[in-house]
Amino acid sequence: MMQDAFFCTVGELAAMGRENIPPQFISGAHLIYSSPATLAFNSPGAEGFGVKRAGLAIPDSIMLIVAPGCCGRNTSLISSMREYDQRFFYLMMDETDIVTGRHLKKIPKAVKEICDSLEKKPSVVMICITCVDALLGTDMERVCRKAEEAAGLPVRPCYMYALTREGRKPPMVHVRQSLYSLLEPRKKRGNVVNLLGFFSPIVDDCELYDLLHQAGVKTIHEISACRDYEEYQTMSEANFNLVLHPEARFAAEDFHDRLKIPFIELTRLYQIDKIGSQYRAFGKVLGVTFDDQAAAESAQKAVDAFKAQYPETAFAVGECMNGDAFELSLALVRYGFKVPEIYGTITAENFIYIKQLAALSPETRVYSNMEPTMLYYDGENSGVNMAIGKDAAYYHQNCPNVMWNQDRQPYGYAGVRRLFEALTEAENRWEEQP
Amino acid sequence: MKGLRKYLTPFAPDQSGAVSVLYELGGILVICDAGGCVGNVCGFDEPRWFSRKSAIFSAGLRDMDAILGRDDRLVAKLTSAVEKLDVSFAAIIGTPVPAVIGTDYKALGRMTEKKTGLPVLTIDTNGMDLYDRGQEKAWLALFKKFAVDEMPVEKGRVGIIGATPQDLSDLSAGDRLRQIFAADGKKAVCYGMGDGLDAVKQAASAEYNLVVSPSALETAKYLQKQFGTPYVVGYPLVKTMLPEADYTGKKVLIVHQQVMANALREELKMRGASEVKVCSWFDMKPELREEDDVYLKEEDDFTELAADSKWDVVIADDCMKSMLPKFDGQFIGIRHFAVSGKLGGAC
Numbered sequence A: 001m002m003q004d005a006f007f008c009t010v011g012e013l014a015a016m017g018r019e020n021i022p023p024q025f026i027s028g029a030h031l032i033y034s035s036p037a038t039l040a041f042n043s044p045g046a047e048g049f050g051v052k053r054a055g056l057a058i059p060d061s062i063m064l065i066v067a068p069g070c071c072g073r074n075t076s077l078i079s080s081m082r083e084y085d086q087r088f089f090y091l092m093m094d095e096t097d098i099v100t101g102r103h104l105k106k107i108p109k110a111v112k113e114i115c116d117s118l119e120k121k122p123s124v125v126m127i128c129i130t131c132v133d134a135l136l137g138t139d140m141e142r143v144c145r146k147a148e149e150a151a152g153l154p155v156r157p158c159y160m161y162a163l164t165r166e167g168r169k170p171p172m173v174h175v176r177q178s179l180y181s182l183l184e185p186r187k188k189r190g191n192v193v194n195l196l197g198f199f200s201p202i203v204d205d206c207e208l209y210d211l212l213h214q215a216g217v218k219t220i221h222e223i224s225a226c227r228d229y230e231e232y233q234t235m236s237e238a239n240f241n242l243v244l245h246p247e248a249r250f251a252a253e254d255f256h257d258r259l260k261i262p263f264i265e266l267t268r269l270y271q272i273d274k275i276g277s278q279y280r281a282f283g284k285v286l287g288v289t290f291d292d293q294a295a296a297e298s299a300q301k302a303v304d305a306f307k308a309q310y311p312e313t314a315f316a317v318g319e320c321m322n323g324d325a326f327e328l329s330l331a332l333v334r335y336g337f338k339v340p341e342i343y344g345t346i347t348a349e350n351f352i353y354i355k356q357l358a359a360l361s362p363e364t365r366v367y368s369n370m371e372p373t374m375l376y377y378d379g380e381n382s383g384v385n386m387a388i389g390k391d392a393a394y395y396h397q398n399c400p401n402v403m404w405n406q407d408r409q410p411y412g413y414a415g416v417r418r419l420f421e422a423l424t425e426a427e428n429r430w431e432e433q434p
Numbered sequence B: 001m002k003g004l005r006k007y008l009t010p011f012a013p014d015q016s017g018a019v020s021v022l023y024e025l026g027g028i029l030v031i032c033d034a035g036g037c038v039g040n041v042c043g044f045d046e047p048r049w050f051s052r053k054s055a056i057f058s059a060g061l062r063d064m065d066a067i068l069g070r071d072d073r074l075v076a077k078l079t080s081a082v083e084k085l086d087v088s089f090a091a092i093i094g095t096p097v098p099a100v101i102g103t104d105y106k107a108l109g110r111m112t113e114k115k116t117g118l119p120v121l122t123i124d125t126n127g128m129d130l131y132d133r134g135q136e137k138a139w140l141a142l143f144k145k146f147a148v149d150e151m152p153v154e155k156g157r158v159g160i161i162g163a164t165p166q167d168l169s170d171l172s173a174g175d176r177l178r179q180i181f182a183a184d185g186k187k188a189v190c191y192g193m194g195d196g197l198d199a200v201k202q203a204a205s206a207e208y209n210l211v212v213s214p215s216a217l218e219t220a221k222y223l224q225k226q227f228g229t230p231y232v233v234g235y236p237l238v239k240t241m242l243p244e245a246d247y248t249g250k251k252v253l254i255v256h257q258q259v260m261a262n263a264l265r266e267e268l269k270m271r272g273a274s275e276v277k278v279c280s281w282f283d284m285k286p287e288l289r290e291e292d293d294v295y296l297k298e299e300d301d302f303t304e305l306a307a308d309s310k311w312d313v314v315i316a317d318d319c320m321k322s323m324l325p326k327f328d329g330q331f332i333g334i335r336h337f338a339v340s341g342k343l344g345g346a347c
Helices: A010-017 A035-042 A075-079 A096-100 A103-117 A131-136 A140-153 A171-180 A207-214 A228-237 A246-259 A272-286 A293-309 A325-334 A351-360 A372-376 A388-397 A411-431 B016-021 B036-045 B063-068 B072-083 B094-101 B105-116 B131-146 B174-182 B197-201 B214-227 B234-240 B260-269 B299-306 B320-323
Strands: A062-067 A088-092 A125-130 A155-160 A192-196 A219-222 A240-243 A262-264 A314-316 A338-343 A365-367 A384-389 B028-031 B057-059 B090-091 B121-122 B157-161 B189-191 B207-211 B231-233 B250-253 B276-278 B313-316 B330-334
Touching: A035 A388, A035 B036, A062 A103, A062 A131, A075 A088, A088 A103, A096 B094, A103 A125, A103 A140, A103 B330, A125 A131, A125 A140, A131 B063, A131 B094, A155 A171, A171 A246, A192 A228, A192 A246, A192 B214, A207 A272, A207 A411, A219 A228, A219 A384, A240 A246, A246 A262, A262 B131, A272 A293, A272 A411, A293 A411, A314 A325, A314 A388, A325 A338, A325 A351, A338 A388, A372 B072, A384 A411, B016 B028, B016 B090, B016 B131, B028 B036, B028 B072, B028 B094, B036 B057, B063 B094, B063 B276, B072 B105, B090 B105, B090 B207, B090 B214, B105 B121, B121 B131, B131 B197, B131 B214, B157 B214, B174 B189, B174 B214, B174 B234, B207 B214, B214 B260, B234 B260, B250 B299, B260 B276, B299 B320, B313 B320, B320 B330
Parallel strands: A062 A088, A062 A125, A125 A155, A192 A219, A192 A240, A240 A262, A314 A338, A314 A384, A338 A365, B028 B057, B028 B090, B090 B121, B157 B189, B157 B207, B207 B231, B250 B276, B250 B313, B313 B330
Antiparallel strands: none
């Protein structure tokens, strides 16, 4: 009986190539282990932003979850947050609903009853449906139109279809499309830009804001920063969209098709030189040269300060954090640290980092959080002395960690600087422990 | 409106109930879902999950698995996992997806038993019923599968059935129950909370069983029929749950699971309460029910009942307090994990 968690080294993975990824790293090929390290995968709504929380990104919106009771159960975790008080409602399905589809007829009445009972009318009602309606083939667009007629305000669907999570359009992609589908065409303004991708703003000291201002941008919209529905509507005045998360690509294409707003995609990186290259390429597209020197230097200074104080740090890097586990690991190795272990899902996008890591740190072990043998994971002799990511912190409870999964999104040089400041703080705190 | 919830989040579903029964028993638990259900069960409904590892898995169903009914894939995945893990049985637990596609659990169980060589329990939960229904199915399936041998009765051995965090809202309840019996010179085994599969296999040796939640009643009856083991219903820890107060002449409304609520009623009457009505969001067994007890289905059922000005005291989970903005009596919060997802004893 094997009692060790399965892993491959980065060197082995690079040698096998992306066409021969071992089945242990393919989630559809095995049962999915459920540990606190996989909670964000199994139930994105339980942590950070899942469909339910993301679906309420439009100011003053509310959500009606139409589903079997089990699908709405953990929503009380979110409802207990002050900003979501009185924003979630439930219409629970039973077996008869599934057989007859009668729950669909109840939705318009339920939407009206909820809206009538609220002191302040919501801006929009999101109807969240789940796997059951995916299988029933429910035409929720039609049901939403009926509900709009009944309630007299916009009603939009959002699909929490876990069954399609690895499909072409997973739930988190779909919800981003839904969120922007309410925007109506408006006259374009050349100095307005939308940042798409996250459900909370990027960190307020991020240099991206300054760089955009350098390029002549006056107004930068982020859906999560809109104060009200009217401000949200001004997102359709943008000259272009900046896509900061790949899951917003479909939404950006919708913008392009429907509102004639083009988009440019930027990637979140932790390698300082690559961030610079990306900004240079971005500037070229806009026809400007960005002055990002001070931001880059301040990021480098934070890295150097941490390195001077903790040169022997050996990281475990997980995927439950704001970044790509492989890109961040590559950055850490390039800064001169060791990365003995990574917990990550291998995709075509991040295989490029695996290849580069293989050249610098071929013995780095890669584990899949979801693989059944992770039940036996034991990090005792891993050599790890610091963890980044909620999953890595779960595996390595006897060393300092930085969860790095905060709502406010780290980005660019500011993200690097803040990460290393957080690492320094975590190390200092750990040392001060009795 | 039927099915509409404006105050309360949905209660723990049947699949969470089934998992809570089997969690500590050393089996591989496979929730037949796409991932979201297992996230709900583990991340919210199973408080032991954060501190105690268990071989709990999602089947990782995808749309084509459901559309094409690819049960063979699930069997293959489970077989592969069993080869790598040290487990004593397997349990396949249903969710809405297999309920919609009409999965044949018996066939699935037989196929899996044949492939893995392990005893397999299949629990046909559907995510629409409540936790107690899932528990009832799991307790019965567990004892029918493993408590098969007749054994000599061990004097002083008490089997406690029905103890789960969802019912008792207290992770130390198993230990505390064992202590109470130990103080009386008896040995209590608390199935599923501290005592494992071996204790289940020796169920026939219990002198009597104590049923601490309604979901275990059918199993106690089964054990009585199978081995002649008598049972009693009650919750001995109830004495420590009520805050000190003068209940003389008070009219009290209690909302909890039926066994706990009945035990509270008994205690309150002993302390002088003049009228105590029990109500529950969950199954109320006819044999444990008094004539005026009320089964609650919709939020309005509770608000209308509690609106009666005669109640001096309402005992319920804290999360229900906001449903009674005009109630001016005493509200005593006693947690019910299956309702609020929060642990606690007396509040």
